[in-house]
Amino acid sequence: MKNIMEMRPNEVKDNIKNGNLTICVVGLGWMGLPTACLFADAGGKVIGVDVNEYVVEQINKGKSHIQEPKIKDLVKRLVRSKKLIATSDIKEAATKSDVFVIIVPTKIDYRKTPDYSAVEKVSKGIGTSMNRSCLIIFESTAAPGVTENIVKETLERVSGFKASKDFGLAYSPIRATAGTVLENLQNYPRVVAGIDKKSLELASAVLSMIVKERMVKVRDIKTAETTKLFENVYRDVNIALANELAMFCEKAGINYMDARNAANTQPYSNLHVPSIGVGGHCIPVNPYFLIDEAEAVRAKVRLVESARMINDKMPSHTVKLITKALRERRKTLLRAKIAVLGISYKPNVKEAKYSPVIEVVKKLLRKGSRVIIYDPYFSAQEIKEMGFQGADSLKEAIEKIDCVLIAVGHERFRNLKLNDLTRYSKSPIAIVDGSHLFSFKDKDKTKVIYREIGCGIVD
Numbered sequence: 144m145k146n147i148m149e150m151r152p153n154e155v156k157d158n159i160k161n162g163n164l165t166i167c168v169v170g171l172g173w174m175g176l177p178t179a180c181l182f183a184d185a186g187g188k189v190i191g192v193d194v195n196e197y198v199v200e201q202i203n204k205g206k207s208h209i210q211e212p213k214i215k216d217l218v219k220r221l222v223r224s225k226k227l228i229a230t231s232d233i234k235e236a237a238t239k240s241d242v243f244v245i246i247v248p249t250k251i252d253y254r255k256t257p258d259y260s261a262v263e264k265v266s267k268g269i270g271t272s273m274n275r276s277c278l279i280i281f282e283s284t285a286a287p288g289v290t291e292n293i294v295k296e297t298l299e300r301v302s303g304f305k306a307s308k309d310f311g312l313a314y315s316p317i318r319a320t321a322g323t324v325l326e327n328l329q330n331y332p333r334v335v336a337g338i339d340k341k342s343l344e345l346a347s348a349v350l351s352m353i354v355k356e357r358m359v360k361v362r363d364i365k366t367a368e369t370t371k372l373f374e375n376v377y378r379d380v381n382i383a384l385a386n387e388l389a390m391f392c393e394k395a396g397i398n399y400m401d402a403r404n405a406a407n408t409q410p411y412s413n414l415h416v417p418s419i420g421v422g423g424h425c426i427p428v429n430p431y432f433l434i435d436e437a438e439a440v441r442a443k444v445r446l447v448e449s450a451r452m453i454n455d456k457m458p459s460h461t462v463k464l465i466t467k468a469l470r471e472r473r474k475t476l477l478r479a480k481i482a483v484l485g486i487s488y489k490p491n492v493k494e495a496k497y498s499p500v501i502e503v504v505k506k507l508l509r510k511g512s513r514v515i516i517y518d519p520y521f522s523a524q525e526i527k528e529m530g531f532q533g534a535d536s537l538k539e540a541i542e543k544i545d546c547v548l549i550a551v552g553h554e555r556f557r558n559l560k561l562n563d564l565t566r567y568s569k570s571p572i573a574i575v576d577g578s579h580l581f582s583f584k585d586k587d588k589t590k591v592i593y594r595e596i597g598c599g600i601v602d
């Protein structure tokens with residue numbers, strides 16, 4: 144059989160479908176495992192690689208370590224039919240693979256400096272044992288230049304091969320969000336770029352096995368890397384705008400949601416909803432990749448930096464709202480019993496990484512508050528494992544409390560009545576609504592002291 148770099152795009156697709164080409168997906172996390180499953184489900188022979196032995200073990204037992212719709216059954220079926228196997232031995236996997244899809248974490252450290260160490264490590268691992276004429280598709284989010292300066296350079300140095308001449312290289316950022324990963328991977332248009340025309344065409348063919356939408360082929364790898372950062376920066380800046388205007392409204396005696404809803408009847412206005420902060424893997428992290436690169440090329444990205452600053456301040460602002468609300472009850476944060484509803488980084492998902500709720504809770508604990516968290520997606524034990532006190536029911540969380548913070552607008556909280564929160568407390572409780580669950584107008588003032596993010600109307 145020809146090697147992949149000698150094939151035409153249609154031949155690549157046929158050979159993946161027939162199981163003649165082996166795809167190695169490196170990094171089996173929130174994005175990697177669904178990607179590996181989709182390739183295997185399209186007929187591909189897939190080897191998944193992960194450094195985490197627990198992840199490898201679970202997958203080889205047919206179990207998913209992430210919670211996403213449909214993933215549980217998919218992993219079970221694909222592992223059983225031997226379409227998908229997992230290993231922690233990247234070198235061995237590399238000797239058997241024709242295509243590598245790299246989806247490992249790209250992070251920032253405590254100084255907000257990008258950390259691409261996992262990318263470098265994986266590139267070394269692949270470079271040690273890869274065969275000539277394979278195709279590498281890098282998919283982690285990264286600053287412009289990382290694919291060529293880290294992935295390509297490391298692969299070339301370790302393998303002795305030359306990109307373009309001896310192996311193909313492409314970059315294609317992932318556009319998906321927790322809770323809808325399988326659906327997003329398949330149904331969003333996919334941006335892709337290659338180091339040369341051949342790499343671009345073959346990477347597009349490989350990706351089109353799992354992507355139903357069109358391929359957006361861009362002129363070079365740096366453009367593709369930048370595309371993903373632009374998407375995240377766009378969201379971050381718009382969220383920051385909503386948060387900043389919300390804080391203005393609180394001081395100016397205006398209800399942000401009323402003003403925003405009216406403003407958005409103008410076709411060019413799409414003001415977002417303010418919240419207690421921004422979480423998840425992408426938005427609080429990826430703008431720093433751009434900020435760091437801007438510094439390197441001496442460009443100014445002040446708006447991007449301001450957006451990060453504003454959004455990062457929202458947990459502190461939330462704590463201020465709680466402090467003010469408690470003050471009206473003649474209480475301070477010290478020893479106040481506060482129930483926090485929701486710990487996920489966004490509604491309706493079981494994922495708390497980079498959740499702004501965690502920042503709020505840590506700040507409250509530092510001030511001496513007693514905090515109990517209830518989230519219908521996490522058990523009390525799971526919350527305990529994160530280092531906090533959890534409750535298994537709403538009732539358990541809100542008994543004899545001074546304040547409730549509605550941190551996450553989970554669907555299951557949307558039909559709560561005010562009485563559901565107040566019935567177990569004798570004196571009026573403070574409610575700080577970070578999810579706009581209760582309209583200010585509906586409050587029974589004898590029962591609650593109500594504060595809503597962005598609502599400056601207080602009587």
Ligand SMILES: NC(=O)c1ccc[n+]([C@@H]2O[C@H](COP(=O)([O-])OP(=O)(O)OC[C@H]3O[C@@H](n4cnc5c(N)ncnc54)[C@H](O)[C@@H]3O)[C@@H](O)[C@H]2O)c1
Pocket residue numbers: 169170171172173174175192193194195198246247248249261264265282283284285317318319320321423424425
């Ligand atoms: N989670 C999201 O919403 C999202 C969305 C779009 C893009 N991304 C990007 O996708 C990439 C992966 O993110 P994720 O959310 O899947 O991360 P994750 O933390 O859920 O998973 C990463 C996996 O890689 C494994 N890993 C780490 N180092 C490794 C190594 N050296 N070799 C092999 N495996 C290794 C980890 O054990 C983990 O299982 C990141 O660049 C991220 O920015 C994430």
